[in-house]
Every structure is written in structure tokens, then in C-alpha cells.
Amino acid sequence: MIILGIILLVVGFIFDIQILWVIGIVLLVIGLVLFALGSMGRAVGGRRHYY
Structure with missing residues (x-):
């Protein structure tokens, strides 16, 4: 997700698309x-680690 x-930040900046x-x-x-x-160490969405 990160x-x-x-990627969306870069594409939005290059093509000047505000919604991206x-x-x-x-x-x-x-x-x-x-x-x-x-x-x-908190469980996120039932998982111990979020990658």
C-alpha cells in the first residue's frame, strides 16, 4: 500500500492529475x-505483522 x-504520487505529479x-x-x-x-506488535486485521 505504501x-x-x-507510485500514484509520482504519476499524479508528472501528469499533473490532482485526483491521483x-x-x-x-x-x-x-x-x-x-x-x-x-x-x-498490535494485531492489524487479524495479523500480527503488516507488510
Whole structure:
């Protein structure tokens, strides 16, 4: 999810498409939150680690 967010940010920036930029930021933030929760040992979505 983090990688997809970064790809959408880059594509949205290159082609100047605002909606891809916004979706990329949202996916990046959600991915980072899930990664942080998973690395702290909390179960996220029934899994101990979120990769």
C-alpha cells in the first residue's frame, strides 16, 4: 500500500492529475499507519505483522 501510494504520487505529479495526487497521499498515510501499528506488535486485521 505504501509503494502504491508513492507510485500514484509520482504519476499524479508528472501528469499533473490532482485526483491521483490525493489518492496517493491517502494510501501512503494509511499504509504508514498500518505499518506503525504492525511494528508495535498490535494485531492489524487479524495479523500480527503488516507488510
